[in-house]
Each structure stands twice: as C-alpha cells, then as structure tokens.
Amino acid sequence: MIDQNDSRSLHAAAELFFFTYRAFTSRPDRLLAERGLGRVHHRILYFVGRHPQLAVNALLGILGVSKQALNAPLRQLVEMQLVAVEVAAHDRRVKQLSLTAAGQALEDELTGVQTQHLAAAFAAAGSEAAAGWQQAMQAILDQA
Template sequence: MQNKARMQTMVGEDLLFLTDDQLRRGIEAMFFAYRAFTADPDLILAEMDYGRAHHRALHFIHRSPGLTVTALLAVLGVTKQSLNRVLRTLIEDGLVESRVGRRDRRERLLYLTEAGTALERRLSAAQRARMRTAYRNAGPQAVAGFRQVLEAMMDPETRAQYQAMKDLPEED
C-alpha cells in the first residue's frame, strides 16, 4: 500500500516538472486533435461557403436560444464587424432569426430556425460521436482530467462564461 501511495506521489510530482518536449507534445496533440475535431464540420461548412465562425455562432445560439448579439459577441470573442458579417449571412440564408428584445427593444435576440437547428445538429453529430468515442476509450478519470486541464487553461473571464454555459439545460 505504501508503494502505491509513493508511486502516486511520484506521478503527481512528475506532472509538476514537465519538460519543454513534453509540453510541446501536448501542444501538438491539441493541434492534431482540433484538426480532427473540426474536419467533418469543415466539409459541410465548405459546401455552404461558411467557415468555423458560422459553426460557432450556430452552436452557441442553439445552446442558448434568445441569446443577445452582445452576449454572443462576448462568448465568441470576435469583433463586432466580424460577427455582423456572420450573422447577416446566417439570417439571410434562413438559419437564424433575429427578434427584437421584449424588455429592451434595442436588443436583438437570436434563435435558430428549423433549418438552422437541422444544420447545427448535422455539424455537431460527428463531433459528438468523436468525443463519445474518445471519452469511452480514455475512461472516466481521463475525461475528468481532460476537463480540468481545459478549464485550467482558460483565463478567469472565459472560465466564467464556460461555467455559465455548463449550467444551461442539456439539449434533447
């Protein structure tokens, strides 16, 4: 039992003293994982002459129907001009609906249309399948550790936005 505890301590200590090469391998793993994670949606988006910003907008509008343009701007961390270009296209193509706010008529509340919901599901289906497979293969401890690492990489403001999104009801 003491050996096991000593080994766990040693493993924990090893994590505190990562070499530059180990860190570089982690960075490269993230690059390659992100490329794989976005590959399937990228093919669908390319057919429609859309980019990843369109996908992210669809994702977050789906996740939080009635999201304000201001809130989406904060979540995506893009310029107002860039977001306006993306939203204009999505609205013109009938994927997103912009409604006037009930409390503040200057606010624009964003909702996916039926076509927008269908596209969002199509884009995220492959990503959910990829995540599900990876999580199952890695196991629950690795999943928890992975989330801890991702959250630890976020700055406090981003982490707060993420936590707020985590508290939303799960989708169907």
C-alpha cells in the same frame, strides 16, 4: 504523465492538441464549406442553439469578437434563413437570435459529429481520463 519541465514533452502535447483539434473540426469544416460557410458560422450556430433568444451583445461577449467581426457571418446566416433575428419584448433596442428549423438541423449535424468524437474518446479513455481531460481544459481556460 507529461513532464512539465521537459520542453519536448510539452511540445508533443501541444502538437497532439493541434492535430486533435484539426481532426475534431475537419468533418464539420467540410460540411460548412459545402454551404460556403466557415468555423465562425459554426460557433455562432452552436451558441445561438444553446441559448435561444440570445442577445447579439451577449453573443459578442461569448465569442470574444467585435461587432464588425460578427456582422458579416451573422448576416449571412440570417440571409440563409439559418438564424432568425427578433426584437426583444423588454427592449426594442435589443436584437435576439434564435435558430430556425434549418439552422437547428445544421447545428445538430455539425455538433453531432463532434459529440460522437468526444463520446468515443471518453469511452476509450475511461471516466478518470475524461475527468482529467476536463480539468486540463478548464485549467487552460482559467490561465487565459
């Protein structure tokens, strides 16, 4: 248990979080770098993969970025034929995003590495610890 009044314990937890995130993202980052892509590209692929025909404006909201910040990486993914853009049938002003077969394969590879990390960690820690981790992560989100 981490003593919430002990700054050393909290700093140690923050360090662990940092190093864990680095380990969690290191292999996907290498795979992305081989293609000239970065972490933002993975986030786009991930959320478009989870929400086929996702509107660009909805993706902006999910990622919490501006149109300018999204434009270049999204354009790159479209040019690489990893993401397809279609006009929505209900409103021609709305652009909807989906993964191509190549985009889905890349997203599966990138996220597969991460889900394997999570599965191994949850198995090692046990279901009670996994539930506690999910509660802690949700509490961080709720405070943000």
